[in-house]
Amino acid sequence: MLTETAAAPTSHATLLDCIDLDAWPIDRPHSDAYRARVDEVRAALNDKGCARIDGFIRADHHAQLGAEVAAIADKGHYSHGTITPYFNADEPELSENHPRRRFAEFSNAFVAMDWFPVEGLCLSLYHHPAFQRFITDCLEETQLYTFDDPLAGVVANIMPEGSSLPWHYDTNEFIVSLLTRAPLSGGQFEYCPDLREPGNEHYADVQAVLDGKRDKVRSLSLALGDLQIFKGRFSMHRVVSGKSERHTAIFGYAKAPGFIGRVERTRQVHGRVLQAHIDAERHVRDDGLDD
Numbered sequence: 392m393l394t395e396t397a398a399a400p401t402s403h404a405t406l407l408d409c410i411d412l413d414a415w416p417i418d419r420p421h422s423d424a425y426r427a428r429v430d431e432v433r434a435a436l437n438d439k440g441c442a443r444i445d446g447f448i449r450a451d452h453h454a455q456l457g458a459e460v461a462a463i464a465d466k467g468h469y470s471h472g473t474i475t476p477y478f479n480a481d482e483p484e485l486s487e488n489h490p491r492r493r494f495a496e497f498s499n500a501f502v503a504m505d506w507f508p509v510e511g512l513c514l515s516l517y518h519h520p521a522f523q524r525f526i527t528d529c530l531e532e533t534q535l536y537t538f539d540d541p542l543a544g545v546v547a548n549i550m551p552e553g554s555s556l557p558w559h560y561d562t563n564e565f566i567v568s569l570l571t572r573a574p575l576s577g578g579q580f581e582y583c584p585d586l587r588e589p590g591n592e593h594y595a596d597v598q599a600v601l602d603g604k605r606d607k608v609r610s611l612s613l614a615l616g617d618l619q620i621f622k623g624r625f626s627m628h629r630v631v632s633g634k635s636e637r638h639t640a641i642f643g644y645a646k647a648p649g650f651i652g653r654v655e656r657t658r659q660v661h662g663r664v665l666q667a668h669i670d671a672e673r674h675v676r677d678d679g680l681d682d
């Protein structure tokens with residue numbers, strides 16, 4: 392299922408040519424400049440749960456980056472429906488205006504990792520030791536691992552013109568993404584830092600945001616080649632509609648080795664599952680673990 396695109400990096404050395412190493416010296420992890428940039432990202436993540444790593448991909452590689460994802464955009468599994476911020480089914484016992492009953496429309500697609508060119512920029516970046524170390528350091532982790540999931544390690548999110556991704560929380564602690572195509576206008580990323588906390592959903596604050604109150608909302612406009620690290624478990628967020636398509640490459644890392652997505656969630660996102668998902672699900676059931 393692998394596709395061919397324009398010439399792409401084929402080694403760790405040539406891949407680093409795609410990155411603005413003067414601004415983001417990920418090749419010099421022991422330098423003062425590296426530590427200073429990592430500290431900036433950490434401060435942003437600790438302050439508001441979101442860090443924009445602007446201009447990470449050099450401008451002279453933007454065309455290659457955009458073309459790589461655009462070439463596989465039509466391979467995505469498209470979904471359209473309605474969701475609440477919590478991805479839950481309707482709960483009619485709650486009041487009609489409760490956040491868990493506030494459904495909003497979405498329409499987007501996810502392109503699975505097995506459509507990406509093996510030696511393309513996105514997969515090469517995902518597996519590059521310097522990039523992994525940089526993300527690990529920014530998140531103040533000891534070690535992060537690439538996914539064993541054959542579909543979900545790197546995915547492309549494709550948002551058609553005029554579509555939006557409604558307010559929601561993530562099930563994972565953090566997400567790493569790279570904008571590969573910006574809409575002509577609109578398409579801003581909006582988020583509410585730490586709107587909830589463990590043990591307290593702060594439903595009144597969520598309802599206020601859903602009703603249009605903006606005092607807790609921050610807006611971020613990303614440009615092609617910008618990298619973003621976002622902690623979406625406690626910060627509700629959305630992507631507003633834009634003029635023309637919006638493409639994003641999403642990199643999945645885990646705190647433990649061997650991550651493979653569950654069968655049902657994989658089918659929802661990609662419209663298919665592979666034997667690896669079935670085998671992993673069987674192993675989980677044999678271990679007696681809950682979903």
